[in-house]
Amino acid sequence: MTETTTKPARRQTPALLIEATPPANGVGYWLLAAPMIVYLAWLWVDIFAYYSPIPWRWLDWMLGALVYWFLFVLPAGYAAHRLVTSFPRLFQHAGWDVQPLETVRPAEQYTIRYIFTGRRPAPLNRRRIWLRAAQGWVYLEVTAILAGFVLMIPLFFSAVEFGFGR
Numbered sequence: 439m440t441e442t443t444t445k446p447a448r449r450q451t452p453a454l455l456i457e458a459t460p461p462a463n464g465v466g467y468w469l470l471a472a473p474m475i476v477y478l479a480w481l482w483v484d485i486f487a488y489y490s491p492i493p494w495r496w497l498d499w500m501l502g503a504l505v506y507w508f509l510f511v512l513p514a515g516y517a518a519h520r521l522v523t524s525f526p527r528l529f530q531h532a533g534w535d536v537q538p539l540e541t542v543r544p545a546e547q548y549t550i551r552y553i554f555t556g557r558r559p560a561p562l563n564r565r566r567i568w569l570r571a572a573q574g575w576v577y578l579e580v581t582a583i584l585a586g587f588v589l590m591i592p593l594f595f596s597a598v599e600f601g602f603g604r
Contacts, residue, residue: 453552455526455534457560464572471575482506515571522577533573
């Protein structure tokens with residue numbers, strides 16, 4: 439008996455990418471990114487207060503937090519969102535909902551290769567900027583976790599070589 443192995447052909451369907459809107463105004467994204475944002479805020483506010491000529495520490499903290507939020511948190515989150523959503527194939531449609539332009543049966547929904555014909559970003563307003571920044575910070579946090587995992591491998595072998603963990 440001979441077995442024939444044929445690779446099933448994936449059907450290609452044109453689709454649009456529509457910007458995803460997270461539920462609850464993105465509060466979940468801000469909560470996910472909060473550890474990284476709070477740690478960096480703590481570091482930034484301490485450095486800001488150290489170099490500030492203002493004699494009141496509480497004013498240094500408030501000004502440092504305000505500067506941190508508007509000059510670092512919002513632009514960095516928005517830039518990360520922009521970078522990740524610019525490459526939908528590479529980042530597996532992160533930040534986008536896929537809307538096929540042809541009918542797709544539920545049974546073949548995950549086996550179809552979507553060919554993107556266009557993108558439809560949501561209208562830009564203040565709420566959308568906050569949502570994009572929140573999503574961007576989640577992307578930054580995931581990147582930090584993955585980079586930390588990769589960097590821990592040589593540290594582990596270095597520690598074992600010097601006798602730790604025995």
